Every structure is written in C-alpha cells, then in structure tokens.
Amino acid sequence: MLGAAVRGGKARPTYVPMSEWARANVLSVHWLERDKTVELTGRGSRLTFNVESRSDARRAQINGVQVWLAFPILYQNGRAYISQTDLSETLGPVLSPPTNPRGINIKTICLDAGHGGNDPGYQVGSNDEKKYTLLFAQEVRAQLKAAGFNVVMTRTTDVKIQLEDRTAIARRNSADLFVSLHFNAIELGRNEVKGTEIFCLTPAGATSTNARGEGDTQWVTGNRNDEKNMLLAYQMQKSYEKELGIEDRGVKRARFQVLREATMPAILIEGGFMSHPAEGKKIFDPAYRKQMAKAVVDGIQAYKTIVKGPEIPQKGTKKTK
Numbered sequence: 001m002l003g004a005a006v007r008g009g010k011a012r013p014t015y016v017p018m019s020e021w022a023r024a025n026v027l028s029v030h031w032l033e034r035d036k037t038v039e040l041t042g043r044g045s046r047l048t049f050n051v052e053s054r055s056d057a058r059r060a061q062i063n064g065v066q067v068w069l070a071f072p073i074l075y076q077n078g079r080a081y082i083s084q085t086d087l088s089e090t091l092g093p094v095l096s097p098p099t100n101p102r103g104i105n106i107k108t109i110c111l112d113a114g115h116g117g118n119d120p121g122y123q124v125g126s127n128d129e130k131k132y133t134l135l136f137a138q139e140v141r142a143q144l145k146a147a148g149f150n151v152v153m154t155r156t157t158d159v160k161i162q163l164e165d166r167t168a169i170a171r172r173n174s175a176d177l178f179v180s181l182h183f184n185a186i187e188l189g190r191n192e193v194k195g196t197e198i199f200c201l202t203p204a205g206a207t208s209t210n211a212r213g214e215g216d217t218q219w220v221t222g223n224r225n226d227e228k229n230m231l232l233a234y235q236m237q238k239s240y241e242k243e244l245g246i247e248d249r250g251v252k253r254a255r256f257q258v259l260r261e262a263t264m265p266a267i268l269i270e271g272g273f274m275s276h277p278a279e280g281k282k283i284f285d286p287a288y289r290k291q292m293a294k295a296v297v298d299g300i301q302a303y304k305t306i307v308k309g310p311e312i313p314q315k316g317t318k319k320t321k
C-alpha cells in the first residue's frame with residue numbers, strides 16, 4: 001500500500017495519494033487547472049482526473065476515452081487521492097492489460113440482442129428498441145463471421161428470452177465473450193442527450209455509475225472477470241469513438257443481470273439514443289448500423305490482440321533461413 005490510507009463513504013474504500021502512485025509508475029503529475037483537473041503523463045499514457053466537485057470527481061479520461069471511476073477522487077489539503085479499487089480495477093486493466101494463457105484465443109462471441117417478444121425495450125414513436133438491437137446484432141454477426149469468429153446469438157427472432165437464459169446460452173456454447181446490444185432513450189432533453197455508453201460490471205463493494213442508493217454490492221460471478229470486463233469495455237468505447245466520432249458518454253459500471261451472471265468477460269453496449277432526432281435517424285438507418293457493427297468488430301479485435309497469450313511453438317518445426 002502506498003502512503004496513508006484515507007477512509008470514507010459507505011463502502012469504505014482504501015485511498016492512496018495520487019502523486020505517490022504516479023511516482024511509483026513513472027508518471028508525472030501536473031494541474032491542467034489548479035484544484036480542478038489534474039493530468040498524469042508518461043509511458044505513452046495520458047490520464048486526466050477531476051477533483052473539483054462531487055458530481056465530476058468520478059469522471060476520468062484514459063488516453064482520451066472517458067471512463068467513470070468506481071469511487072470519486074478525493075481532494076484534501078491540496079492532495080488528490082484515488083481509490084485502490086480504481087487503481088486495480090479501472091486503470092490497471094487498461095495500463096497493464098491482462099493476457100490469456102498461452103495458446104488461448106478469442107474465437108466465439110455471444111451476441112445478445114436486447115429485449116424481444118412482449119418486451120419492446122424503449123419505444124420512440126413507432127420504433128421499438130427490440131427491433132433495432134436485433135438488426136444491429138445481425139449486422140455484427142455478419143461482420144464477425146467474415147472476420148473469422150464463431151458467433152452465438154441469444155435470439156434471432158422477435159422472441160422474449162429470460163435474462164438468465166441469455167448468459168446460459170453463452171455458457172453452453174463456450175463463448176469467449178458476451179456482448180449485449182441495446183439502444184438508449186430519454187424523455188427530457190431528447191434534443192441534447194446523445195452518445196454511446198459501454199457498461200461493464202461494478203466491482204464488489206463499489207456503487208454503480210448511475211445508481212442511487214444501490215443495495216447489494218457483494219461479489220458476484222461476473223466479478224471473476226473484472227479486469228477483462230474493463231479492458232473490453234474500454235477498447236469498445238475507444239473503437240466507437242474512432243469509428244463513428246460519436247459523443248463519448250464513457251465506460252460506466254452497472255450490475256445488470258447479464259453482467260452479473262456472465263461467466264466470460266462481458267459488456268453491455270448502449271449504442272446511442274433513439275430519442276435524439278439526429279442520432280435516432282442514424283440508428284434506424286442500415287448503412288449507419290453497418291458502421292456501428294464495424295466499431296464493435298474492431299473493438300473485439302483490439303481486445304483479442306491485447307489479451308492474446310504467447311504463441312505455442314510448433315512441434316518439430318525448425319527455423320529456416
């Protein structure tokens with residue numbers, strides 16, 4: 001543990017001084033705006049943290065990608081403190097990514113088209129979310145197959161699938177990743193609110209990004225993949241931004257049932273707001289869904305490349321000149 005621990009809040013996380021963690025990791029610290037925004041740079045990385053207000057103190061940027069911390073940055077007597085949980089579960093997986101054992105590759109992707117049957121999801125005019133999650137999943141499937149992946153779908157028609165059955169399908173088919181596809185909508189501020197959010201499971205003991213007084217914060221099955229969940233979510237958000245230039249609402253944490261019960265690394269993509277006039281129009285457009293699907297495939301490819309373990313040397317092969 002670095003430095004003195006500061007304890008506070010319901011979940012009582014352990015905090016460490018940001019400057020000490022930065023020094024130990026050969027990152028230099030400077031204020032972009034004194035007492036407001038602090039930046040850490042070095043080793044090809046640029047991290048930005050807000051210390052100004054409670055509402056903003058969970059919003060961070062890792063190499064230009066917005067990421068919501070599990071706990072707010074604390075700022076006391078001119079020093080910034082970051083939670084140990086965020087060092088190990090948020091920054092760690094991105095800065096020092098986990099790798100799979102030798103020879104283990106990402107081959108099978110389970111695509112989960114959100115909602116279906118008598119559960120339409122969000123409804124904007126005559127447009128049901130369930131229809132567009134399925135069309136989106138079908139496009140992602142086509143592109144993943146073309147890229148050489150095996151694809152398992154939790155549904156291929158307009159039927160209701162129980163949440164527990166969605167992760168069971170992934171498990172039965174030995175899926176390496178679980179990717180749930182959704183679209184957002186909002187009542188108030190529909191002309192302003194837009195952009196993409198990528199969710200991964202909240203670490204044990206932490207509160208979800210959008211939660212108000214969340215109850216149980218115990219360890220659940222999905223927490224076994226905390227590091228890879230975060231890495232996949234980060235790479236997906238990064239790919240979305242790069243591919244589509246869409247507003248980055250950030251990597252967020254939630255305890256959605258599919259994320260809690262997934263036995264493999266899992267994320268839930270909120271691919272944009274159907275309620276926003278311009279963004280909705282795009283989501284309903286097959287050409288744009290093709291582009292979005294490419295962002296998903298590129299995000300999976302980036303993750304696959306990063307976690308790839310060392311090659312198994314071919315038996316009996318000799319090096320030739």
Ligand SMILES: [Zn+2]
Pocket residue numbers: 114115121122129182183
């Ligand atoms: Zn949904």
